[in-house]
Amino acid sequence: MNVTVDGVAQPARPGQTVAALLIAAGQVSWRDTRTGGKPRGLFCGIGVCFDCLVVVNGIPDVRACQRVVADGDEIRTQHGAELPEARS
Numbered sequence: 001m002n003v004t005v006d007g008v009a010q011p012a013r014p015g016q017t018v019a020a021l022l023i024a025a026g027q028v029s030w031r032d033t034r035t036g037g038k039p040r041g042l043f044c045g046i047g048v049c050f051d052c053l054v055v056v057n058g059i060p061d062v063r064a065c066q067r068v069v070a071d072g073d074e075i076r077t078q079h080g081a082e083l084p085e086a087r088s
């Protein structure tokens with residue numbers, strides 16, 4: 001399977017989570033906080049903390065540790081809150 005991360009092609013394996021893909025690609029953070037721009041990535045790894053948010057196929061706030069990659073996914077790092085109601 002092939003997916004892109006910030007526009008760069010990355011090989012992916014069936015069953016691999018987005019977080020596992022990003023870690024395997026050498027990324028330890030892939031979003032920053034709304035306030036202060038602090039880097040965030042994998043923390044709990046079990047879908048509890050929401051630190052691992054990422055944009056997948058244009059949908060923001062996807063938990064990378066819970067989302068299994070699919071062929072053709074376009075994954076993008078997330079900056080702050082990207083939900084429409086949170087935009088300024």
Ligand code: FES
Nearest residue numbers: 045047049050065
């Ligand atoms: S790492 Fe905590 S929700 Fe994904």
